[in-house]
Amino acid sequence: MHLFSYHNPTTIFFGKGQIIAARRAIPERHKILVLYGGGSVKKNSVLDQVRAALNKHTFLEFGGIEPNPTYETLMSAVELARREELDYLFAVGGGSVIDGAKFVAAAAAFDGADAWDIVEKHAPITKALPLACVLTLPGTGTESNSNAVISHAAKGVKKAFAHPLLYPKFAVLDPTTTYTLPARQIGNGVVDAFVHVAEQYMTATEQAMVQDRYAEALMNTLIEIGPQTLQHPLDYESRANFMWAANQALNGLIGVGVLQDWSTHAIGHEVTALYGIDHGQSLAAVLTQNWRVRRKAKRAKLLQYADRIWRLPLVDEEKAIDQAIEKTITFFEKMGLKTSLAQLGVEAAVVEKIPQRFEVSGQTALGERDDVTPVVVKEILALSMAK
Ligand code: NZQ
Ligand code: ZN
Numbered sequence: 001m002h003l004f005s006y007h008n009p010t011t012i013f014f015g016k017g018q019i020i021a022a023r024r025a026i027p028e029r030h031k032i033l034v035l036y037g038g039g040s041v042k043k044n045s046v047l048d049q050v051r052a053a054l055n056k057h058t059f060l061e062f063g064g065i066e067p068n069p070t071y072e073t074l075m076s077a078v079e080l081a082r083r084e085e086l087d088y089l090f091a092v093g094g095g096s097v098i099d100g101a102k103f104v105a106a107a108a109a110f111d112g113a114d115a116w117d118i119v120e121k122h123a124p125i126t127k128a129l130p131l132a133c134v135l136t137l138p139g140t141g142t143e144s145n146s147n148a149v150i151s152h153a154a155k156g157v158k159k160a161f162a163h164p165l166l167y168p169k170f171a172v173l174d175p176t177t178t179y180t181l182p183a184r185q186i187g188n189g190v191v192d193a194f195v196h197v198a199e200q201y202m203t204a205t206e207q208a209m210v211q212d213r214y215a216e217a218l219m220n221t222l223i224e225i226g227p228q229t230l231q232h233p234l235d236y237e238s239r240a241n242f243m244w245a246a247n248q249a250l251n252g253l254i255g256v257g258v259l260q261d262w263s264t265h266a267i268g269h270e271v272t273a274l275y276g277i278d279h280g281q282s283l284a285a286v287l288t289q290n291w292r293v294r295r296k297a298k299r300a301k302l303l304q305y306a307d308r309i310w311r312l313p314l315v316d317e318e319k320a321i322d323q324a325i326e327k328t329i330t331f332f333e334k335m336g337l338k339t340s341l342a343q344l345g346v347e348a349a350v351v352e353k354i355p356q357r358f359e360v361s362g363q364t365a366l367g368e369r370d371d372v373t374p375v376v377v378k379e380i381l382a383l384s385m386a387k
Pocket of ligand 1: 036037038039040041044065066067068069093094095096097099136137138139140141142145147148149177178179180181182185188189192250265279280
């Protein structure tokens with residue numbers, strides 16, 4: 001195991017009816033900005049529960065944060081927060097709203113000329129507004145990590161940034177808030193969480209027994225619970241297990257002390273920036289092709305995955321790896337996702353465009369061994385366009 005330090009400051013309030021916990025968790029002296037998305041939280045009464053929880057607080061609301069939240073929209077929230085001297089952010093929604101709130105938290109306290117520098121140039125963050133959240137779409141793990149992914153509509157880019165000051169103070173995970181999710185978003189969330197585990201797991205063996213076994217538990221849970229929660233949207237137990245698994249997949253724990261890949265995510269973000277494809281869907285179209293292209297480097301871990309996740313016999317090792325990859329594809333398909341860029345109808349030029357964008361942005365050494373060059377990215381994309 002490599003050296004690591006681990007600290008996750010986000011308190012989780014898990015379970016039905018827990019939105020009320022916000023009343024005590026946010027000190028009454030704060031002037032709050034409640035942020036939400038396109039309106040799902042109005043329809044399913046989650047926003048009403050938030051308003052009731054905050055009825056002793058002073059708060060304003062900012063709606064309209066879009067999926068793949070944009071700098072442009074978020075800067076309006078920054079202006080509102082500054083103008084009204086709001087000093088606490090409460091995000092209510094999916095990954096986009098929570099990520100958006102993280103940007104607002106950093107941007108509202110930013111001294112530089114243009115807050116986009118926080119994302120593009122990793123301008124130092126020295127202070128941020130405190131934030132908390134109610135999660136309504138499990139998958140990203142953003143509710144208890146310090147990452148955010150923000151798009152700049154005018155520039156046509158989507159980029160990640162992170163800072164310890166951006167961990168939510170607390171996150172409410174009430175599985176009943178997910179009952180209204182469309183099947184497409186459940187599919188996206190399950191696959192996103194699964195790929196988060198994969199990015200931290202599918203690297204090398206003999207690094208960390210606990211992290212491996214824990215990652216395997218999360219993958220097994222998602223494989224079991226994913227189709228169930230799709231079929232029975234009102235089943236509390238399957239939603240609860242999904243919500244907790246997705247949280248654990250990217251709260252930092254399984255990634256400590258081990259190599260991490262994240263090249264599928266880097267490619268996926270470009271696919272979303274160029275073609276507007278949902279985040280989870282972009283990953284489903286890249287992950288298995290990425291494994292195939294880097295099969296040699298990942299061989300030992302692919303075998304462990306075939307053995308422990310899919311219980312495949314290892315007598316014929318090549319066959320076991322092929323079958324494990326096929327089973328992963330079948331799982332994604334069961335969740336209603338397409339598993340190649342060709343199936344998504346993406347233009348053939350993608351194979352050139354994304355490697356070029358990586359050259360320009362300097363992302364030329366991705367993956368756990370810095371060996372995913374633009375040439376390798378091209379191979380992965382070509383494979384995803386091949387069927
Ligand atoms: O906008 P509203 O009306 O709320 O509708 C949303 C949106 O249309 C809807 N939705 C959310 N909860 C609902 C609901 N509809 C009905 N009932 C509910 N309970 O779902 C749609 C998609 O929401 P969005 O927040 O965009 O989805 P998701 O949670 O998948 O977030 C995706 C974003 O998170 C980033 C992605 O790149 C993408 O921008 N990620 C953030 C990460 C992080 N911060 O750690 C890691 C991830 O890898 C990911 O990159
Ligand atoms: Zn993701």
